[in-house]
Amino acid sequence: MKFKGVSCSVVLLLVLFISISCNESTTSDRKVKHTILIGLDAFGARGFQKASTPYMNKMTANGAIAPFARCLLPTNSSPNWTAMLTGVGPLQHGVYDNDWERDKQIWPPVIATEEGVYPSLINWIKDQIPSSKVHFFYEWGGLARLFDLSEVDKIYRGEKVDVIFEKAVDAFFEDQPDFLFLNIDEIDHQGHAKGHDSEEYFNAISHFDSLIGDFVQRLEAAGLMDETLIIITGDHGGINTSHGGTTLNEIEIPIIMYGAGVNKGLVISKPCYIYDVPVTLAYALGITPPKAGIGRPILEAFNPNSISAPYVPMPLISPTQGFFATPPLTVEITVDDSDAEIFYSLDGSTPSKEAGKAYSAPIQLKESTLLTSVTYKNGIYSRPEINQYRIGNGENGKISWDYYEGNFSQIPDFKSLNIVKSGSSKEFSLKEIPHRSDHFAVKFEATLQIKESGKYTFFSQSDDGSKVLLNGEVVVDNDGSHSSQLKKNQVNLSKGNHPIEVWYFEDTQGQEIQIQIDGPGVPKQILTDKFFR
Structure with missing residues (x-):
């Protein structure tokens, strides 16, 4: 595999090639024969802690875990899957969001293969272990565009996730590759469809925990776990039915390490990141990433003197x-x-x-x-x-709302629209409003009762745009077409009644509006009927 620089200058290209070549190592310090990376889309830290995962729990009890590692911003798939295999972030690999395509780049990668993408762990292995075998099995159709797979020995993409998993496992035992990458997207599907705190989401995690457990048992029965390192992680978490924002629910992911040379029962407290994953696998294989990388091997997992941090899963x-x-x-x-x-x-x-x-x-x-x-x-x-x-108590809510329909990319001028229907609700949400799936807007009005003067913070979580107005003034501006996004602002309010309005519109692909308050004597919570006159 030959790398190329992003400049047209021959001099820069030669310098870059030399720097990469000098960065390569021999495999004399190779620690394992086989490495396996299982990437579960939307496998967040909360999801792992709250789902029933007996097999991964057993792996962490006999291996190591960084329970609150972090992925990258933006918390969507393309930048983070790329980081998971390249050891760098968007500034280096160039994949800035899910709209990225090879022929539609805002900035190029700092170094690139002949296919124009940042070299991944696959390329490092093939360059430094010429006799190696690499497998790439995946569900998400957008994944292959992110990597140079020209030298992969076996590639399979399918739509039935259990079939993908089964074929990956069977191929591993047939060829015993140096590296197996397995991508599963189904958990993300459930997160978007039912929510990242839904029973369906947790059940999806439990299902793949079972498949992973069967794989590990086969490895152990074949005597291969003594020479194999497995890492399990996710590309991001999620909140409600979305991701892409900046909440910890979306940012935090677990990194589970199990197998040859890994400490037993180690909880790693140091900050770990998604771009540390390929570098850790490279360390186990005795190869060296390019110098442009920013990831660090998680050496604590292999150090018998490492001290375990406290950790108890959430309820x-x-x-x-x-x-x-x-x-x-x-x-x-x-x-x-x-x-x-x-x-x-x-x-x-x-x-x-x-x-x-x-x-x-x-x-x-x-x-x-x-x-x-x-x-x-x-x-x-x-x-x-x-x-x-x-x-609820069966009574009408204290919030009045008007519902509108139309194609909107920002909060519309409600005065120029025809009201389709009106009603009342107990909170600023869509739960009590019959609505179509896309292309509509709602204007809410109520009277907020403040019992104690002081500073209050208002939060708007919406997909798509929203605004919160108090006493006729915008206090939270979360406008525009976007996935679930949180905006907040703090204001001083006097004791008494204050007119409050919430403006909301839905463009496409998911709908959500949730308004919260936090202030004197009021722990952060959703605004409901008890706050209104």
Whole structure:
């Protein structure tokens, strides 16, 4: 494989080639014969902690995990899959978002193969281990455009995920390649369709946990795990039915390492990133990435003197928070660790063993509640999980709304539109508004009651655009066509009544509007009927 620079200058090209060649190493310090990278689309840190994953749990108990590693911004697929195999970010590999194409680049990669893309782990292996075998099995059709696959020994792309997984496993045992890359997209499908906190999303993670477990058992039975390193990770997380934003739910991913030379039961506390993954695999294979790389091998995973950090998985609260028309609502809390205890509160405070209720049976909620839960083990608490349940009482809501239809790319001038229908609701959302799937807008109006003067923060999470107005002035501007995106702003409010409006429009591909408040005596929560006159 020959690399080329992005400049037309022959001198720069020669200098670049020499620098890369000098950066190559021999494989005299090779630590494993086989490496396997399983990439699960939308496999976020929260998803792993909350789903039932007995096989990956066993792998982490006998391997290493960076539970809160981070992917890159933007938190969408193309830049992060590229980083997962190249060890660099968009500034280096040039893939800036999902609209990137080889013939439509805003900036070129800092170094490139003859196909014009940044050299990936595949290229490093083929250059430095000429006799190597590399397999590339994938579900997402957009993946292959990101890499130079000209020297891959076996490529397979399919649409039935279980078939892809089965073929990848069978091919591994047939050829025993130096590197197997396996991409699964199905978890992301469920996240977009049902939500990244939905039962369907968690079930998809559990399903592939089972397939991974079967693969590992075959490797162990064949005596291959002693010479194999497996890494499992995701390209991003998600929030509600989307990703692409800047929340921790979207940014954080787990990196699980299991196999030859990996410490047992190690939780890695140092910051780890998605671009560390290929560099760690390269380290295990005894090869060296290009000097343009920014990823670092996660050496702690292989150091027997590494100290494990504390870690307890978050609880799973079912059903997921939301609006429920009538009481009572039965809520269950579980944790994917049989040795962990669960504590909860119903007033928005963070519970603990000393200041919280021990969970022992399903909870009956008869009114709107801010339920917070943590898990506890060996003196360590998980991150809190906060679910707000908005429970109706059969009465009309205090928010009035008008619904409009049309093709919009920004908040429209409502005065120039015809109202299709009107009504009332208990919150600024679409849950109580009959609407078509795309191309519509809603104008909400209510009177906000502030009980204590002070600074209040308003949050707008919307897909597509939204604005929040108080006393006739825009306080949060989240306008424009975009996927789920959070904007916020802090304002001073006096005690008393304040007119509030929320303007929203939906363009295409998903719809969401959620307005939250945080202020004196008011823990962050969705604005509901109790805040309105």
